[in-house]
Amino acid sequence: MNWEIVMGLEVHLQLATQSKIFSGSATQFGAEPNCQADPVDLGMPGMLPVLNEEAVRHAVTFGLGIGAKIGERSVFDRKNYFYPDLPKGYQVSQFFAPIVCEGVFDVAMPDGSLLPIRITRAHLEEDAGKSVHDIFPRETGIDLNRAGTPLLEIVTEPDFRTAEQAVAYLKALHSLVTYLGISDGNMAEGSMRCDINISLRERGTDALGTRTEIKNVNSFRFVERAIHVECERQADILDSGGRIIQETRLYDAEQNVTRSMRSKEVANDYRYFPEPDLLPIEIDADYIEAVRATLPELPGAKRNRFVSDYGLSEYDATLLVPNHAMASFFEAVVDHCHAAKPAANWILGDLSGALNRADIAIEHSPLSAQQLAGLISRIEDGTLSSKLAKQVFDAMWEGLGDADEIIESRGLKQVSDAGALETMVAEVIAANPDQVAQYVAADEAKRKKLSGFFVGQIMKASQGQANPQLLNQLLLEKLDAQS
Amino acid sequence: MSVTPEDIEKVALLARLSISESALPEVTERFSKVLDLVDELNTINTDGVVPMSNPHDMTQRLRADTVTSHNTREALMASAPAQDSGYFLVPKVID
Structure with missing residues (x-):
């Protein structure tokens, strides 16, 4: 069967802030475990979140950078699930009223064409901590330094049809956010992680097939490979008459396969409700205009200017x-x-x-x-x-x-003095009468080749410092004068 | 009755609550009553009423982006049931 790939991407972008989204803990990468986690990050009873203004500004900056509508009134919600690296038992996110609403991001493809990708939304949320499975033989270690790090989750419509398009989008997004200065974009340190929603459908049909979600892919190369292996897996199942199970999968780069994350299956019901510990964020037109005034020249405009001005x-x-x-x-x-x-x-x-x-x-x-x-x-x-x-x-x-x-x-100066070069040319011609005779006897096509010998000799004599254009001109004049 | 015992078992699992077989009928009934009340509220005409996300008629105050918390790991870990090398330890989680 001839399958068409349909994909949407969710990117988790770590925002460049000094402190966390709801607490005064540092966000620096690479600290000793649990040294940057305070009682708010640990979900201690009675601790209340206070929103970081820089995280809000970065989110609005992003929205303006892609020409999206900014949510005048956005609200935080609790996304409920249990996992040891999520101390509160819920993640504070935005579900019903995100800070950035729909927009369109034009992605420059390698051939120079523009691919418009519809952005569904982008919302603020806190990151979870990190589970460490390979240090302790019988337990899992929990490091909460990352818990509460501000993230912007950027969600697209299912607008991608090839792995190449997905990678081009991610590269363009990476470029945009580093231009905007809202993220360091350091993929190796997890500043940009990607979830890929992927399904197949018969080419020429409109209905969407059942999708799987590949979680947390953190390099452009792995995104491309994960898409290829997942498409092959789905096509094999569909071609043999099977059905795709809607599930979350992980890409294993070492084996180059995707695997089902069974533990997440049951929990895919997050029972979102408004976060009572945070009030709605209101963003007025003055604030938006103030942020807009700080936008730098963006990659698309710069590319055009480099072509037209330079x-x-x-x-x-x-x-x-x-x-x-x-x-x-x-x-x-x-x-x-x-x-x-x-x-x-x-x-x-x-x-x-x-x-x-x-x-x-x-x-x-x-x-x-x-x-x-x-x-x-x-x-x-x-x-x-x-x-x-x-x-x-x-x-x-x-x-x-x-x-x-x-x-x-x-003493590397190129010899561009015509007098000095003429002397060298004359010496080489005088020293090689046989080659000169050959040159004179040769036709136009062969002459070009034969002149190379003289150029080589003169370059050697000048220790590579003869100006090649001038040398060629003088040499040909002299040689042609011999015939 | 608006919910079934199966609904209750699913919600209990999501909330990590253990409800015994014998308690299930009663929990189902009480849960249903709460939802019936919500159904009744739902009959009220709320056209033109802006959904409320917080009872306080205020908007969020923002905090300056400065680091105000410093490393208190030792104190915070003192109450953890298990820890090693700066990590909180939990039973092995396998994905």
Whole structure:
């Protein structure tokens, strides 16, 4: 059977705050277990939540960032379930009246097209703690440092048809939230986790099939693989006449399979009701306008500007923009050297390569934007050939100074003096009469190939410092004059 | 009667309450009475009444995003029945 995949995504985004959503505990990652959990986070009797204003501001910022409607009056609800890392026996979330209502997020696909994804809602909630199963042989350890960390859960309509679309959405979302500064987007530390609702239907039909939910996938690569294996599993069942059971599943990256989470099956009835310990949040138009005034230039607008103002290709702009730090680095380089295309090439090529090999983020690059601009300026003014420039780049990467210092100390200046080059050309022609004779006898096509010999000889003689364009021009003039 | 003993067993399981076989009929009856009362309230015309999520006619005051709680792990763990290496311990949970 020819199956069509239908998917919706729920992303749990950890908001960048100093303290928790309802308590004054720190949210820093990596603390010793239970050192950042106070009586509110532990659900001690009589403790009352007080809402963090920064979490509200981040949620509104997100809503405005995707052009969504902001809930004028939003309400917290209790989502009731029992699990040891949820001390109160309920999670404070928003069910009936979320802070961010419907919107549309345009996702830039790798081919440059835009895929509009409908956002159903985004709501504030608290994270649960962490259960540790592999330290203690007979017990489960509970670390409540994460309990009460502010999350924004972003829910889409079932608008995805391929794994590629889902991954493109997640990457675009990651880019957006880091631009907005509402999350650090650190996936390895769990700042962005994804639940995938997935079902199959016969291509050409409209009704939705029974779905499964794959919980807590935390990397782009795993999202793609989890979707592929789950689709295969569902297609196998349906093709052999079976039925899909609606259930929660976990992706096991080591075995590359999804597994049923049996324990969550019975509990899928959360009996939501309004949280009596918190009052409704009211957001007025003045507040919304004040937040709107703080919105930075967003990735889509920046991509368009890079193309129109700097003359970059869509392709280069699409590679530079998603990483906010890289886009800023690019603009800083262009500010100094006014050569956008070379700046993009160096950043996406040699610099990215060196950073990846050393596993360094561009914001911590040992080579500053100003230094890279200095190098590009020396290529643009003809001082350096591209070959010499790579040597200078390597030396700058090693921390040996700015481009000009390295050019000076190593004597790397490209020879662009026509007189000096002419002398070299004349010497090489005089020293190789046989090759000159061959060249003269050859036809147009062969001549091109034969001239390479002379270029090689002159480059050797100049220790690679001859300006290649000028050399070629002078050489051909001289050789053609021999015939 | 608006609910069945099976409904009660399901709700009890969700709330982690243990209701004995012998108590089930009585709990079912009392539970039904509460719901019957709610049904009666539901007959009142509430067109144009904004749903109330909290009896106080106020909105939420917000807190500045500053860390005000500091590590009191030792004191907070003192009342835990089991702990080790800074973790609260619970019976093994397997997913």
